[in-house]
Amino acid sequence: MLVLTGAALAGAPLTAAARPAAARPAAVSVPGTIVVDRGGPARSLPFTAPRDGEAVITFAASAPGVSWARKGAESAVVSIEVDGRKATDLVVPSSEPVERSLGLGRVRKGRHKVTLRFAGGSAPAAERVRLTGTRVRVPSENAVALRHAPIVAGRTGWPFGDPYQNATTDTPLLAWHETRPAATPGHRIIEYSMVWSNEDGGTDTPALMARWGRTTDIEWVYRVEVDESGRRVEGTAVYQAPLHLTFQFTGRYEDDHPVLQTCTDNNNLCDVVSPDPPLRFLLDASGTRPAGRAREAVMDREPWTYRVAAQEMVREGKIEQPSDPATREVGDPRSYLFVEFAKTTGAAAEWGSAPGVALGVRLRSDPSTLYRSDHDQPTWSIERDGAVATTVELPEGTTVSDIASIEALRRPTGLWDNGAPATVTSINRGFFLDDSYLPQPSSIRWQGSVTLTRQNPSAVLWSSGLG
Template sequence: MSSIMKPSPGAVILAAAGALAVPLAATPASAAAHGPESIVVRRGGPARGLPFVASRSGEAVATFTVAAPGVSWARRGAEAAVVAVAVDGRHVTDLVVPSAEPTARSVALGSVRRGEHRLTFAFASAGSAAAARRVTVRRPRAGTPRADQVALRHAPIVVGRTLPQLGDAYQNARTDTPLLAWHEELPATKPGHRVLEYSVVWSNEDGGTDTPALMARWGRTTDIEWVYRVEVDADGRRVPGTGVYQAPNHQTLAFAGRYEGDHPLLQTCTVNNNMCDTVTPDAKLRFFLDSTPTRPADRAREVVMDRSPWTYPVMAQEMVRENKIENPADPATPQVGDQRTYLFLEFKKKTGAPTGIGSIPGVSIGVRLKRDPGTLYRSDHSTPSWSIERDLPAATTVELPAGAKVADIASVEAVRQPMGAGDNGAPATVTSINRGFFLDAGYLPQASGIAWKGSVTLTPASPSAVLWKP
């Protein structure tokens, strides 16, 4: 069941793993599945299912808590279990389960008619790690939510990567697995129309931005990319010819591939998780992420991870398993150390007009500790190209000595840093720190202990300033 299956005529195939949606049991549009509160699927065992009733025709979503005993994304040979999900006998998604800890997940089920249906789960042995023997699914709920039908209707299907240099066609069950998706609404030129943009969070990227730069410039080692945009009219219908996707080398190309209903079929086809609009015949996994979540316009994209904290352990464990972590960790080196030693920050700034010729300034964040106020630990490790030049809410991290906590911090500072040769003189004004937290022993985000709002302008003459003190 884990191989890609052609849909029956008129059917819509959707797939895999989102986690930001409100549980459908809490929404009036949902219809609870009428079955056991817990089901277990086993390697070599039969599929297990339960009925559900759709209160209206439309795009369906399922929510549940899932765990795979014996599985750990940190261990080779134990990375994950794969579960194939079907509706009325039609395979709709593969779900990668990378943890033995119960984790709230949600998946899209595709288009269903009003009435009774059957949701089934099957252990997909071919894609599962050797250590995975069973998966427990608790409190499954399914239905057609009243809200977000247009967003669900146009969400892309993401087919698993099949690059030979990275393994077999099940490689996304072991590396760079899709974790979350969300959508945003952008303005369109024509009144009454809007543009839907869909983005995906992967557990890492096996190529592209190197790991230390990811931590400095993006505040995580997951990969986050927009994958598909499309214009819809006032009735939510796709405007022909408006679909585009993020292609290799981060190009924006017109989508010329196949649609299943209104869902474009895309495949992850590069080491840094860009898309192709043709699918290789050997593809085995498909992920149609629940794209109903959105993000606040004034927050960095990483907020979607903050709202699904289970993504942080997956991120960190992939770094450990792939030997990308410096041991012992040393904040004096640019190599990525234990991610539990980093302060995860999000800040907002704006760059002013240049006054001369030279490189644009970025901003890095520095931290001083009470026990050693003379040392400034910088997010960019004093590498100019690792400072942040984009004028959007931005996430970054600062590596600190092991054991440091928010209570040990004397100050958080902003540092103006030209990105390359010369300095164009533009000021940079920092206006907020939106959150600051460490990861706990299990790599889960602790509560944010740092927040600040104000206005501090950095210039060539005054390139640094304190933003926050306890």
């Protein structure tokens, strides 16, 4: 890890009575629908915090007439305040309800008021936002992770760019945290990651699909050591800066929340925030990644993220028409098999580059053709170990029942192959997207152990006959 010090690069109220403490001690739910209109009054929601802590608001959000796939209709934005303090913004990219969960920051025990306003950055087609099943909680589980979660100001391109970029592109979708023991007994390190709908810079999209199995951008954002009481250990806070460097965090905090800003086209962060950024995001980071799974598993739990990612690709003209798996260009996302598998790389036999692993798919109707996840590009195979995700582009209309087999392919990534073996031990899931770009149920799984070598560089992992 490279750690650098110093500065980085640079209304009408809604009434809702709290439920009795014995029934639901940490939450207040609002029946019906909250509607926030363009040009209309702000809506307010009182809630009672049963204790000091971090508040979280959840709801199903929709915006009639909005579609992330259409220019001029991308999203509606709602600004959310607590007791007059700006907490977070909500970008609503769909006319269909989507379950969302956002942080509200630290609150004291007692009564508070959430205020929701239709905000700048909303697309011309957006007129209102509907929130159903609204619920405010002060959870005790993962309270320390919520306490230190980063606030990320939106990308503005300051001083000359669009200050509302994240209302139309690369919008933050999800956050989660992971913990591990620190060197000091009783201390732990908390790392926060986020999912953006796309990235306007960095790895090109075809390589993203091959090497990461998605077109979203997933980055670790902030990392900090905390003591037994959950307090930040001074000097341990770092973040992912431009060029994917690790910088010591020297910016400001709101309570224990570091304030960062998306400041590059590939969603790296700065701790020097532009003046008065109009958008900011405090996502609910209380969730964790499933054990032994790739980071993309957090998207699997939130299927709507695949739809938003596909719609952004469509709107930005990044989809090849018609789709052709023989080319390197990205085709219709619904023609890809999304696969997660696990691999390890053994010791090198000699000097050179470590091999990567790609997947190949053969179809029942054409078993002589091998459709490769890496499109036969050496640098598009996967070198990293553990659970990893990739995609294989297939002819449009292909379904799981059309697949004859899935193979693992060892692929040298440089001019000199170091001879290391690669062992594949599982396929954790495999699915296609449906007509509305949502993941279909996974119907491909496999466990075993297949070792690929220079002498035996390919092996069948899964076949339709064996499952």
